[in-house]
Amino acid sequence: MIYILQMNLAGLDLNLLVALDALLAEASVGRAALRLNLSQPAVSHALRRLREATGDPLLVRIGPRMELTPRAQALRAPLAQALDQVRGLFVAEGFDPATSPRGFRLMMPDLCVDLLMPTVLQQVAAAAPGVRLDVIPWRGPAVMTPDFARTVDLVIAWTGEAYPGFHRQSLYVDRDALAVRRGHPDARRLSDLAVFNAARHVAVVGAGERDDAIEPFLRQAGIERRIALAVPSYLQALRMTARTDLVAFVPRRLIAALAEPLDLVTVEPPIDPGEDRQYLFHPVLAQFDPGAAWLRELVLKVGRGL
Structure with a gap:
């Protein structure tokens, strides 16, 4: 040399x-x-x-x-x-899932962890046994900056906004429904608006938020539900619903995923707030990273296969 x-x-x-x-x-x-x-x-x-x-x-x-x-x-x-x-x-650095010991960092809300990660982990274990996934909780839109894009491989969030430094793709679509414990005394009548308003609700208020995401829609429709408890995650809301007579207004797929272990039932709400769409964001810097691209395709396949 x-x-x-x-x-x-x-x-x-x-x-x-x-x-x-x-x-x-x-x-x-x-x-x-x-x-x-x-x-x-x-x-x-x-x-x-x-x-x-x-x-x-x-x-x-x-x-x-x-x-x-x-x-x-x-x-x-x-x-x-x-x-x-x-x-x-x-020559771009290659990525062999079967032999790679690489770690990936993902940010997503807890409902996406429960819906997606069991299948994602199963497929990663089969194709890339040495790969590690680190999941951090969704911290709100303010964190989505070009500097943050350098620290994460992908983000899943409900927001449809575009953020500098990130590309966005539609991941899956859901709709909200009511979750109650099996045997709830008003389960059959909660589709009636008067019974819905009289029920005691658990709201989900995420970090940095002032209200449950469903609240502005309900207020616009002239509905003021009775909130007895506010918790920071959907999973906590469903766990409290399973052990009390509280009612949770949450994504329907999450109720279905946890209905058996938590002994929950799904009830049609008296009002339909429309689609609940989740998006996958990935850093522009990782667009041509073969490892990050492999993970994105795997997560997209799982999400769109729900």
Whole structure:
């Protein structure tokens, strides 16, 4: 490497390094020409220029054969290393799920953890047993900045806004419904608006939020439900619903996923707030990262397969 760096790089054709690699490997102008798919005169010309650049003959004739000079012998290992480094500048780093020990960082709300991660983990374990997934909780739209994009591989969120530094794709669509414990005394009547208003509700108020996401819609429709408890996550809301007579207005898919372990039932609400759409965001910087692309495709497949 030291010898190579001593060359006048400003006037050096880097193709000469490829020719030098072939000459050092073959110790023959003719065989090097075949290896490079060039004519012998072209390789002879390259050898002449290399001799001028290094100040060493590199190949000398001893009897019927050409032999490498001590300087040429010393160049073999550092030259191979240098060429590998140069090639690496132009070849994207690969990703082999089966052997990768890579860790990925994902941000998502708790309902997406419960809906997506069991299947995602199953598929990751099968295809990439050495991969680790670190999930951090959704911290609100304010965190979605270009600086944050450098610290995360993907984000799942309900917000449909576009954020600088991120690309956005639709992941899945859901609708809200009411969750109550099995045996709730008003389960059959909660679809009636008067019974719905009279019920004791558990609201989900996330970090940095002032209201449950459903609240503005209900107010616009002239509905003021009776909130008895506010908790920071859908999972906590469903756990409290399972152990009390509280009513939770939450995404329907989450109720279905936890209905059996928590002994919950789904009730049609008296008013339909419309679609609940979740989006996958990924950093623009990771657009061509093969590992991040592999994870995105896996998560998108799971989400769209719900």
